Amino acid sequence: MATKTSDTKDNNTTSSTTTSTGAAIGTATSTSAKKTTAVDNATVKESDMKSSPLHKFFVSSLKDIYYAENAIIDALEKMQDAATTEELKEAFEDHQLQTKKHISRLEKVFKLIDETPEKKECEAIKGIIKEGEEVIKSTEEGSMTRDAALIIAAQKVEHYEIASYGGLAQLAITMGHDKAADLLERTLQEEEDTDYELTEIAETYINFDAEQED
Incomplete structure (x- = not known):
C-alpha cells in the first residue's frame, strides 16, 4: 500500500x-x-506616417531650406566682399561659418527621420539673394549707404530662415520627432540672434553715417 x-x-x-x-x-x-x-x-x-501628406510636406520643406542654406553661403561671401566696414564684413563671415553648421544640422535631421538629404530648388531664397545682388550694383562702393542696404538684404534672408525653421520645428514636435525638433529649434535661436546682431550694427552707427552721405 x-x-x-x-x-x-x-x-x-x-x-x-x-x-x-x-x-x-x-x-x-x-x-x-x-x-x-x-x-x-x-x-x-x-x-x-511616411506616406502621410504632412510628412511629405515636412520633408519637402527640409529640402527647401537645405537648398537655401547652401545658396546663402555663396551669397554671404559676395556680401562680405562688398561690405564697407570691418564689423559688417566680420558679421557676414561669422554667418557663413554658422550656416555651414546649420547645413550639417539639417543633415542630422534628415537622418533622424530616415530620409536622404536632398536639395529642392527654392524660388523664394533665389529672389531674396537676387535682390541682395541688386543692392550691391545700385549702391556706391565704400559707402555706408551700401552697408545699410546690405544689412537689410541680409535680414531678409534671416527672416526667411526664421520663418522656415520656426514652422519646421513645430511640425517636428507635432509628429513626435523630438530630437529633430531640438536641432531645428537650436538653429532657429541662432538665426534670431544673428538678426538681432545685424540690427545692433545698423543702429549703432551705420544708419546714422549713411544718413550724412551726399
Whole structure:
C-alpha cells in the first residue's frame, strides 16, 4: 500500500511539473507573439506616417531650406566682399561659418527621420539673394549707404530662415520627432540672434553715417 501511495504522489508531481512547464512555454510564446505584434505595428505606423501628406510636406520643406542654406553661403561671401566696414564684413563671415553648421544640422535631421538629404530648388531664397545682388550694383562702393542696404538684404534672408525653421520645428514636435525638433529649434535661436546682431550694427552707427552721405 505504501508503494502505491508513493507512485500516486510521483504521478501528481510529474503532472504538476508538466502543467507548469506547459504554462511557462505558453506564456513565453504569448509574450514573444506580443513583441512581434508590437514591432509589426510600429513598422506599419512608421510606414503610414511616411506616406502621410504632412510628412511629405515636412520633408519637402527640409529640402527647401537645405537648398537655401547652401545658396546663402555663396551669397554671404559676395556680401562680405562688398561690405564697407570691418564689423559688417566680420558679421557676414561669422554667418557663413554658422550656416555651414546649420547645413550639417539639417543633415542630422534628415537622418533622424530616415530620409536622404536632398536639395529642392527654392524660388523664394533665389529672389531674396537676387535682390541682395541688386543692392550691391545700385549702391556706391565704400559707402555706408551700401552697408545699410546690405544689412537689410541680409535680414531678409534671416527672416526667411526664421520663418522656415520656426514652422519646421513645430511640425517636428507635432509628429513626435523630438530630437529633430531640438536641432531645428537650436538653429532657429541662432538665426534670431544673428538678426538681432545685424540690427545692433545698423543702429549703432551705420544708419546714422549713411544718413550724412551726399
